[in-house]
Amino acid sequence: xxxxxxxxxxxxxxxxxxxxxxxxxxxxxxxxxxxxxxxxxxxxxxxxxxxxxxxxxxxxxxxxxxxxxxxxxxxxxxxxxxxxxxxxxxxxxxxxxxxxxxxxxxxxxxxxxxxxxxxxxxxxxxxxxxxxxxxxxxxxxxxxxxxxxxxxxxxxxxxxxxxxxxxxxxxxxxxxxxxxxxxxxxxxxxxxxxxxxxxxxxxxxxxxxxxxxxxxxxxxxxxxxxxxxxxxxxxxxxxxxxxxxxxxxxxxxxxxxxxxxxxxxxxxxxxxxxxxxxxxxxxxxxxxxxxxxxxxxxxxxxxxxxxxxxxxxxxxxxxxxx
Amino acid sequence: xxxxxxxxxxxxxxxxxxxxxxxxxxxxxxxxxxxxxxxxxxxxxxxxxxxxxxxxxxxxxxxxxxxx
Numbered sequence: 001x002x003x004x005x006x007x008x009x010x011x012x013x014x015x016x017x018x019x020x021x022x023x024x025x026x027x028x029x030x031x032x033x034x035x036x037x038x039x040x041x042x043x044x045x046x047x048x049x050x051x052x053x054x055x056x057x058x059x060x061x062x063x064x065x066x067x068x069x070x071x072x073x074x075x076x077x078x079x080x081x082x083x084x085x086x087x088x089x090x091x092x093x094x095x096x097x098x099x100x101x102x103x104x105x106x107x108x109x110x111x112x113x114x115x116x117x118x119x120x121x122x123x124x125x126x127x128x129x130x131x132x133x134x135x136x137x138x139x140x141x142x143x144x145x146x147x148x149x150x151x152x153x154x155x156x157x158x159x160x161x162x163x164x165x166x167x168x169x170x171x172x173x174x175x176x177x178x179x180x181x182x183x184x185x186x187x188x189x190x191x192x193x194x195x196x197x198x199x200x201x202x203x204x205x206x207x208x209x210x211x212x213x214x215x216x217x218x219x220x221x222x223x224x225x226x227x228x229x230x231x232x233x234x235x236x237x238x239x240x241x242x243x244x245x246x247x248x249x250x251x252x253x254x255x256x257x258x259x260x261x262x263x264x265x266x267x268x269x270x271x272x273x274x275x276x277x278x279x280x281x282x283x284x285x286x287x288x289x290x291x292x293x294x295x296x297x298x299x300x301x302x303x304x305x306x307x308x309x310x311x312x313x314x315x316x317x318x319x320x321x322x
Numbered sequence: 323x324x325x326x327x328x329x330x331x332x333x334x335x336x337x338x339x340x341x342x343x344x345x346x347x348x349x350x351x352x353x354x355x356x357x358x359x360x361x362x363x364x365x366x367x368x369x370x371x372x373x374x375x376x377x378x379x380x381x382x383x384x385x386x387x388x389x390x
Contacts, residue, residue, distance in 0.1 A: 084372065088368065088369045088370075089365070089369055091365060094365060097359055097360050097368070098360060300372050303375050303379055304355075304356060304375055306379055307355065307356065307378055308356055310352065310379065310386075311353065311382075314345070314349065
């Protein structure tokens with residue numbers, strides 16, 4: 001197998017050599033291995049610089065100016081730390097930060113608890129577990145735009161299935177179940193949808209963690225007459241912990257940036273009860289057209305997520321080293 | 323002669339160049355800044371959250387390059 005593979009590789013290399021024009025081949029022959037390696041990765045680096053690094057530095061620059069995207073010909077003035085000062089003294093933006101924190105905290109708690117429980121059950125390898133795994137994974141594969149739209153129909157007080165189900169169980173009239181119109185229920189409506197959509201993702205990562213635990217550890221624990229409860233807390237949880245932490249990191253970062261679902265379901269309302277940071281940022285950038293100020297807001301969010309990710313990666317490495 | 327003898331467990335680097343404690347300090351600053359940014363109690367804490375976060379993040383980025 002290896003010999004035939006080598007022969008195939010050699011043939012391919014020969015074909016590539018023959019296909020290379022002589023002037024180019026002569027030039028490449030003069031390059032070191034390191035230079036050729038750089039030549040291969042250069043397009044990726046250029047692309048990365050163009051679509052990731054440049055916009056970041058451009059946003060940092062804009063955050064110190066009064067630039068407005070709807071007035072591209074106006075004179076751009078340096079305002080120093082003025083934009084940061086306004087962002088960090090604005091009670092409305094402060095409120096949007098609290099809304100974001102509420103949303104991120106509860107989605108992570110619910111997704112981790114339900115995701116790990118589902119993974120633990122699926123890992124039992126009962127009859128038809130592959131079918132159930134596929135079924136559970138479906139929400140994760142859908143587009144957020146589709147999910148947002150059909151949950152809006154589900155939440156409809158008059159015709160929605162959600163309102164009907166809650167009414168059937170609780171006896172409350174369907175017209176009173178205003179999930180998206182009630183200031184107390186709207187944040188929870190978004191949390192429910194996000195949990196429904198992304199719990200399978202957490203489950204998948206936890207399942208990978210549970211499947212990586214070797215069976216002999218459980219066998220040794222059984223020989224030592226450890227109870228299932230003890231096995232769960234002393235083997236399953238500690239060994240799956242790096243995977244759970246990874247899932248929390250991914251979901252945490254994603255949920256800090258959550259925009260599409262909130263925009264489709266409530267658009268930040270009623271009032272500003274579901275106005276998470278990304279919605280407030282969009283309003284500042286594309287409704288108030290304060291591009292400089294919204295860039296400062298984006299940098300504040302970036303530093304928060306970057307700082308948290310640093311701590312988290314450090315904690316993850318510590319757990320993995322144990 | 324005594325001056326050149328290394329005492330086991332004791333680093334000769336000054337505190338601000340030691341990776342362990344400085345990393346802990348940076349992590350504490352980031353955590354504090356993060357809590358200040360998202361707390362619902364005082365606007366003044368929110369105002370100073372970004373500078374705390376930024377100081378912690380920059381410090382972490384620098385000190386994590388120090389040798390162990």
